[in-house]
């Protein structure tokens with residue numbers, strides 16, 4: 001599917017977390033990327049859920065669909081969200097995804113909305129191979145310090161239920177000095193968020209205006225670079 005050239009909006013939205021019908025999303029990767037392109041995304045990662053199964057088939061399908069966007073202005077990232085894995089097996093799941101070619105690996109953190117194993121945040125932030133700890137809920141200062149030490153970016157979530165703890169995540173990150181991103185965790189195209197919406201979510205969670213450029217542009221660009229995309 002080729003996207004029509006789109007010049008009316010600035011292309012400045014970066015989103016590192018979304019899903020397709022390969023797991024619990026509702027639409028295809030192509031539909032997600034097409035919609036993202038239309039609302040001004042520079043990059044959208046598809047991060048479908050994996051646990052301890054072979055991540056290869058999901059990544060192969062996403063990679064095949066991503067070929068449609070080669071050479072366009074939209075950067076596609078093909079990855080996984082390691083979800084509901086007992087903490088002692090998280091390193092194995094993360095490394096299996098890397099071996100299978102995941103360009104980005106995020107971990108489904110200890111959100112207030114969908115409980116996962118206690119210790120998930122801690123296991124994720126101890127791994128350099130994790131790019132983003134998604135919706136980390138009531139993350140502790142100690143976990144945030146480990147995240148900083150291992151360069152794991154913390155997520156402010158646009159998803160309503162996960163987002164209940166956004167204020168806590170922002171406050172902790174400001175205290176510790178963590179890098180943050182604002183991700184949609186979209187499960188269908190209408191849940192993708194524009195730059196303006198991402199800005200409002202970050203400000204609403206207590207992020208000072210002076211930190212917006214770092215969260216919405218500088219950290220995403222650095223993350224893209226680390227994922228081999230820019």
Ligand SMILES: [Zn+2]
Nearest residue numbers: 081108109134
């Ligand atoms: Zn999640």
Ligand SMILES: [Zn+2]
Nearest residue numbers: 017019081185
């Ligand atoms: Zn998710």
